[in-house]
Amino acid sequence: METTTKSIATIDKVASTNGMTPKYELLGKKATRFGFGEGLVTLGEKYDNVVVLGGDITGSVMTSYFQEKFPDRFFSSGIMEATATLVATGLALSGKVPFFASYGAFAACRNTDMLRISVCYNDANVKIGGGHAGISVGPDGATHQVLEEIAITRVLPNMTLIVPCDFTEAKKATFAMGEFVGPAYIRFGRTDTPMFTKDDTPFEIGKAQVFREGNDVAICACGPMVWEALVAAEELVKDGINARVINVSTIKPLDNATILAAAKECGAIVSAEEHQITAGLGGAIAEVLVKNNPVPMEFVGVNDTFGGSGDPDELMKLFGLTSVTIIEAVKKVVKRKASSK
Amino acid sequence: MSELKFHIYPLETGFHGATRPIPNPDLIAKYNYTSFTPFKNSKDNSDDYIAVAAKEIRRDIIRSLVEAKSGHSGGPLGIADVMATLYFGGVMNYDPKNPWMDGRDRFVLSAGHMAPVLYATLANAGFMEKKELLTLRKLNSRLQGHPGRDMGLPGIETSTGSLGQGMGIAAGMALADKYVSKNNHRVYCITGDGELQEGEIWESAMFAAHWKLDNFCVLVDRNHCQIDGRNPDVMEVDPVADKWKAFGFHTIHINGHSISEIRAAYEEARNTKEKPTCIVAETYMGHPITFMNDDYRWHGKPPNKEQAELALAELAE
Numbered sequence: 001m002e003t004t005t006k007s008i009a010t011i012d013k014v015a016s017t018n019g020m021t022p023k024y025e026l027l028g029k030k031a032t033r034f035g036f037g038e039g040l041v042t043l044g045e046k047y048d049n050v051v052v053l054g055g056d057i058t059g060s061v062m063t064s065y066f067q068e069k070f071p072d073r074f075f076s077s078g079i080m081e082a083t084a085t086l087v088a089t090g091l092a093l094s095g096k097v098p099f100f101a102s103y104g105a106f107a108a109c110r111n112t113d114m115l116r117i118s119v120c121y122n123d124a125n126v127k128i129g130g131g132h133a134g135i136s137v138g139p140d141g142a143t144h145q146v147l148e149e150i151a152i153t154r155v156l157p158n159m160t161l162i163v164p165c166d167f168t169e170a171k172k173a174t175f176a177m178g179e180f181v182g183p184a185y186i187r188f189g190r191t192d193t194p195m196f197t198k199d200d201t202p203f204e205i206g207k208a209q210v211f212r213e214g215n216d217v218a219i220c221a222c223g224p225m226v227w228e229a230l231v232a233a234e235e236l237v238k239d240g241i242n243a244r245v246i247n248v249s250t251i252k253p254l255d256n257a258t259i260l261a262a263a264k265e266c267g268a269i270v271s272a273e274e275h276q277i278t279a280g281l282g283g284a285i286a287e288v289l290v291k292n293n294p295v296p297m298e299f300v301g302v303n304d305t306f307g308g309s310g311d312p313d314e315l316m317k318l319f320g321l322t323s324v325t326i327i328e329a330v331k332k333v334v335k336r337k338a339s340s341k
Numbered sequence: 342m343s344e345l346k347f348h349i350y351p352l353e354t355g356f357h358g359a360t361r362p363i364p365n366p367d368l369i370a371k372y373n374y375t376s377f378t379p380f381k382n383s384k385d386n387s388d389d390y391i392a393v394a395a396k397e398i399r400r401d402i403i404r405s406l407v408e409a410k411s412g413h414s415g416g417p418l419g420i421a422d423v424m425a426t427l428y429f430g431g432v433m434n435y436d437p438k439n440p441w442m443d444g445r446d447r448f449v450l451s452a453g454h455m456a457p458v459l460y461a462t463l464a465n466a467g468f469m470e471k472k473e474l475l476t477l478r479k480l481n482s483r484l485q486g487h488p489g490r491d492m493g494l495p496g497i498e499t500s501t502g503s504l505g506q507g508m509g510i511a512a513g514m515a516l517a518d519k520y521v522s523k524n525n526h527r528v529y530c531i532t533g534d535g536e537l538q539e540g541e542i543w544e545s546a547m548f549a550a551h552w553k554l555d556n557f558c559v560l561v562d563r564n565h566c567q568i569d570g571r572n573p574d575v576m577e578v579d580p581v582a583d584k585w586k587a588f589g590f591h592t593i594h595i596n597g598h599s600i601s602e603i604r605a606a607y608e609e610a611r612n613t614k615e616k617p618t619c620i621v622a623e624t625y626m627g628h629p630i631t632f633m634n635d636d637y638r639w640h641g642k643p644p645n646k647e648q649a650e651l652a653l654a655e656l657a658e
Contacts, residue, residue: 046342046343047342047343047344047345048342048343048344049344049345049521050345051521072520073521075516075520075552076551077548078547078548078551080544080547080548082509082540082541082544083509083512083541083544083545083547083548085509086506086508086509086510086512086513086541086545087509087510087512087513087516087545087548088513089499089509089510089513090499090509090510090511090512090513090514090515090516090517091513091514091516091517091521092349092513093349093498093499093510093513093514094513094514094517094518094521094522095344095347095349095517095522096517096521097345097347098513113503113506114506114509114541116503117500117502117503117506118499118500118503118506118509118510121489121490121491121500122352122490122491122499122500123352123354123490123491125347125349178345179345181347181348
């Protein structure tokens, strides 16, 4: 374990191994929720039919920024996530572009029936922000650390699901989901996580981006795990493993072409997500691989358990959501790949 | 500043097959569906005119259900007088030839299982040909078991069927108009009384009162019945009117089979400012068919052929 103990805090530069991809370096730390809040304001500045429903925790999911700027287009809906989602449906069917944000625990889990029947079956142009995603919520504990909403939202017909990797991407993704037509859900976190993309880093709904070239294995990650994957990839160079890192920021619809190209060119896949392993990003990738090109695959994520209180960094280590675990998974899958030849 | 424009109506993504179902031609002839002239919607229509429409709606409910061989009879028959008043008494502003026109009033059937009465009313108003009623619940029909917006049927503003949800959507439509579009349109919603057991109803009630949605009118079909029995035997919902009043609604309690009372209540709702209105309409499930009237066992089943003949005989002109 000696070589794999470097954490986010000690590695601040991720060099590219060739000239093809941009060099990602640590630009600071900021939570993706702030990107959501800022993106929403930019959207509101451009379009006057963008409206926001507040769910009491507006200062946590940063819809407060929009409220301050556009009080006439902000509607407080109290602590009633179900009704806020239904009201959003009515707004969307009346030509508005409503955003409703709460913690993912409520916006997706409590809300599943509303999302299924009222939002998705109606194909209503409703935008849901699901905050406080993952274990990194920290001291609030298991009730608020939602680890299931990727699974829940990605099975809904008509739904688009976006998980931005950092603050800057969250800002871009929020703006893009406003211009995009159809039900969409964006997952963002509470805790400050590495910022490493820039304004000119490509982002497109439905497109996975290769953040690092490599042909020995592909690490497909989402959310803050993308940075961990980049860190892991640099460490793996010491072991002679050249890993491709793919930022799968749209989980539904999944960018099958990029995933299958990685399977073909790398021959092994590792998924990494701050979510239950079951039915999340890894599950989505596995479905595509099994059908088209079943290469060896390993999954990094939460293994069928609830979270708990603690400091975010401690929790991420305890639950195996760091570069260390990704490195272990990569070594394992590379071995499997070698033995299957 | 600009607006994000996107297509809303009609949505036709729910059509999964090559063709729509073909209604039985013998029945089209038997019911004289091809020579039918739609009822007119006007404030000047007499109560008798609306009663004639209500009777025709009831006949069409029976005809569509017996052909569908499944579906809900009791609620649709019981609410037919309210529906006829809404659509033919000049209460709602709509145009069957231009069903998605801007500024139209919206109707949301939150109790989605009562779909047969909505389809029968829309057909009698001229939103579709009456023969289409004979395709209820069949493969690729626009007349889904519960209203589905994805079938593109004119007059269906939203999908409903998961109880408690339609009212929140209707409140959202009212909010959109009162605070953003400002077209002065009104939103009408019907809920069942068993549906009041769903928590979202009371969340939405709190929301509508908080935002002073005086362009929003909910009518509770107070038939005291639900699929498993009478309300108090399943889950007590009384005192219904007091609950709505406590939640901040202007509340009106009426006989839901009296067209004059229904008209007066909707007029009172229109003139009520700063508050949404709830009309608690006392009805009988299955009314007025003698063997169905006030019998909860008719909540969720269709008449068989013999029962349909008996019912249609009772509803003869």
